[in-house]
Amino acid sequence: MISPKANLEEPRLVLRRVVVEALQPEIDGGKYPVKRTVGERVVVAADIHADGHDVLSAVVLYRPEQENAWREAVMRPLLNDRWQGQFSVETLGSYIYTVQAWVDAFQSWSRDTVKKFEAGQDISGAALLGARLAQSAASRAAKTDSQKLSQFSAALGSLSNTGGEAVAALARNTELAELMGRYADRSRATTYDKKLGVTVDREKARYSTWYEVFPRSCAVEPNKRGTFRDCIDRLGYVSEMGFDVLYFPPIHPIGRTQRKGKNNTAQPSSDDPGSPWAIGAEEGGHVAIHPQLGTLEDFKELQTKARELGIEIALDLAFQCSPDHPYVKEHKEWFLQRPDGSVQYAENPPKKYEDIYPFYFESEYATELCDELKRVVFYWIDQGIRIFRVDNPHTKPFDFWEWLIREVRVKYPEVIFLAEAFTRPKVMQRLAKLGFTQSYTYFAWKNTKWELTEYFTELSQSPVREFMRPNVWPNTPDILTEYLQYGGRPAFMARLVLAATLSANYGVYGPAFELCENRALRQGSEEYLDSEKYQIRRWDIGNPTSLKGLISRVNGIRRENPALQSDWSLRFHPLDNDQLIAYSKASEDLSDVILVIVNLDPRYKQSGWIDVPLDDFKLDPQQSYQVHDLLTDARYLWRGSRNYVELNPSILPAHIFKVRRRLRTERDFDYFL
């Protein structure tokens, strides 16, 4: 752009001929970075054009943020002045990228010279111009290349009188073209006016399998409180099911004032343990451990044992206090005080949450408050924690999270933050944009084929995917959906397969999930009866009706099939029965194609005809192919697009097919890929 107030003494017009616009991906005008995990690609596209008819060249410029030198990836024109190039991110942290494009004088010369030659025109003048261009490139080139370019220049110059075929041959010479490309004159190149960011996370940000459990319910002996030591004993069970993140609700001391009793009643009995989210008591606050769970040493040992089994412990960041939290005495200024001087409890009128004091971020002491909360996060990082599930982030200022997550990532780019923001779509998206690594979603309430198709198409195909990574949960301690309440075991099986295959990040709250706990507090409520939030539960984890085996199988399939470890390849496929949903995921090279069919009706057998996208899967319509059900190990020989499926929910409401192309012509299953 030309400055309107440019000094008349200076050259006022720097006429850059090339335009670079509509660059993608770009979030909110470049305000926020896109997200990738190590090894993933960033495909960059832009509209690139100039006045006139010259040939243009363009590159993606990119680098790890802390480096100085740009790397380059060549862009190629697609259609309609759209260009595209790509690069991979190889190190944790941040990358930046932009686009540069220029009028390519040599390529223009080469094209025009060949055209003139082919039209029988005199190209002796062209030879001189070509010589001039090559000599100019020689002056920019390194030694050997410079010599070669000078030789080309001399050759062209010597042809100015003979012209013709020899000039055209040089205009078509690939070595010359390659050299000229390397030393193109970019002095008038246009660089896109913004540098855009990539947040590079570790793989677990993209592919993770979560299990939520209340440590205090992990004791084996009846009538005992579970401890971290009991959790250590439980690790084998969790590992057998194939989970790699074990997430605990808050492990801190729990307040006594206004403590809630069983089933969220206002009158607790003396042995009611209280909600873990009512954080803080005499024993300490957000950096303390509930004495009945164990010691910091126990907690560290638990982490060590978990790590040995490939499991990471995730903690809950619930930035709120019980009335007994030390902060309430020591830093009353961090809370909103009512006109009578008392601290304002949480409320959403007419509802009151008198056991919870929210922090007051509009306080003039907000800076100190934020520093303290940051200290809490760094404390747990120092204890080895690298994954945080953040409770209700949408009730604290966006700016706070943006600052906090940036502060953490500068030192610990491997830290993962999961936003539990069950709120309106744009708030949820904003939290993802500003830095949360993963986000809870509306999955739990998407039950019909239409809902699932719409929602997961949006999550995996719209620009939202650039910054928001879904983590889907069929249940949580707060959410026992109607579908699970009334659908019984088949409903739990169907929701498990949906969660685990629609999203590379998913989790369940157990053992309630695998034991198909479906008793609600009352009709119309999504709260559990005898919720673990307010009481300790004993779970019969050895029960033969447990879904443990199925979960183990499903998570094993996820581990063995890269297609299920990322989300962008998700596509839904037509199936002529609205109770059956069909979709696929595939690895980029199509070496792994997974086709999932789920019966959404937990009561009745459903059947229908699926349209398999043969083209997408690169299947020969004239050849049979095999669909291998990884859940049951059954193999079916299919041919063509339309094929019959039938699923009985009381047996197993889903197929997870691996699509195997024929490798040889023999009709031997072993030869399918």
Place this chain on the structure above:
Amino acid sequence: MISPKANLEEPRLVLRRVVVEALQPEIDGGKYPVKRTVGERVVVAADIHADGHDVLSAVVLYRPEQENAWREAVMRPLLNDRWQGQFSVETLGSYIYTVQAWVDAFQSWSRDTVKKFEAGQDISGAALLGARLAQSAASRAAKTDSQKLSQFSAALGSLSNTGGEAVAALARNTELAELMGRYADRSRATTYDKKLGVTVDREKARYSTWYEVFPRSCAVEPNKRGTFRDCIDRLGYVSEMGFDVLYFPPIHPIGRTQRKGKNNTAQPSSDDPGSPWAIGAEEGGHVAIHPQLGTLEDFKELQTKARELGIEIALDLAFQCSPDHPYVKEHKEWFLQRPDGSVQYAENPPKKYEDIYPFYFESEYATELCDELKRVVFYWIDQGIRIFRVDNPHTKPFDFWEWLIREVRVKYPEVIFLAEAFTRPKVMQRLAKLGFTQSYTYFAWKNTKWELTEYFTELSQSPVREFMRPNVWPNTPDILTEYLQYGGRPAFMARLVLAATLSANYGVYGPAFELCENRALRQGSEEYLDSEKYQIRRWDIGNPTSLKGLISRVNGIRRENPALQSDWSLRFHPLDNDQLIAYSKASEDLSDVILVIVNLDPRYKQSGWIDVPLDDFKLDPQQSYQVHDLLTDARYLWRGSRNYVELNPSILPAHIFKVRRRLRTERDFDYFL
């Protein structure tokens, strides 16, 4: 956003709770302004949300660019955290706008207090909080308002012990709410991080009716060259047809070197006049008038006479030179020189245009060149010209145009630039973005119902409409489409109605158009035979088959119906015959609804059933309504959505219906609106 490198001594965290994002309209991240004409509205929408559950308030801030004080327009929430507000632009030049939003403490208090009261809760504490808020507003308020607010504060304070109904009444008090709104605490308001621009043009930028004519063909006597004086005599004819812009191809001296003869041949006869676009000869260049057209005084008189008839003269800005242009001698440095020292003529290999020397904007003397071209524009502005049709702007750098148009608009915001960029879509759009007032389009080549529907939906409904104003032409001296060549008079009639009703800006190249000149240079060519570009033509403008009468009628209908004077209301309607296209335009208050049906088949009568959008037109499905053909004055009584239409192209291939709603219940046509 919080700066990551903020100084530790300073308060690091300014936590703004409200987010303002996804603001529309915004072009390329605010780089370019949207366009409006005086009196038009700018509807501004944004996603606005915050953490928590507080009530928010938001306004559009806007002002003429040269003023300092913001004006405000209240925004209202739509759905899904989307808010909307609007303002009108009232003065020529530029406006700027942005959005501001804040957590509204009073409205939050008011809502919560009423909820608590209705739930039977104690609200004595709420009374004190309300008193505090009112007192704070009083401190920001002007004198009388401040007193009133203090009184409200006192009233609330006095109720802290009694509470109940009286507090709730104050929480619902509209006067208090209005005062609190006026003096809301915006100290922590979020203002959107960009200021966006509006280019405000005069009405003709949106609604104009162009007639292109070669002045040298305007003589009445045979074998005479037309002059400006002949043009004066022709003004009545142009005015009777209802045109308000009379556009001339370049009026400058024409070069002799490499002059093209009749039908673009290389060997001109001595009396061939040459192409007006080969600008410059001994007699002068871009600021000279061709001596055979007349003098500057003649030209000024022509402008005066035209103005009396409501016609403005538009000139052609063709920034290129004939080899005889004075610039070529005086400023050889403004042209690209070939290795042999000669000036490079225009070429698009293998095609050569040896009569045209393009300017070389990559020259190191580009600044002087641009200054000179600016001088040319200001020269003609000084001679009274306020409309320029710009020849091939896409062959000069975008930055040049952006600078030139800005320089002109600072002094003369009423100047209109029409971009003749028959080139790729994104180049066309970029020229519109950077400042061109109107743009030629692909209309001439859009002939089928599908093409017209797609294209005009894009132009009138997509974000492109914010910056690109189409000016559609069925023909130009360069473009005689196949449709016109083979469709005969019915094709000209159909294309006239389409151009004049699909686009508020349109033009024709006459008298070729009204005389249905359809002889092409050769089959497959869009060039006219005996093109006026290379020879002088005599036109029989009094010919009885002329479309003069129809043009006059169509332009009269445009003048009388505001619906046809802007484009954004354009909607296409289903009609079960692909040869018939149906669409409507309406004024905002629906006082003017125009429904157009055109038979696109120039050969055969076509009929079909149209679906009239009764809801959109606010027509009662139980009542008949009248469609009044403004072309023929025929009136039809229709009822319900589906109605029959039939059009015979040899008579008249179009209806331009005014849709008249019934005003009274009597079945008397006069009572239709």
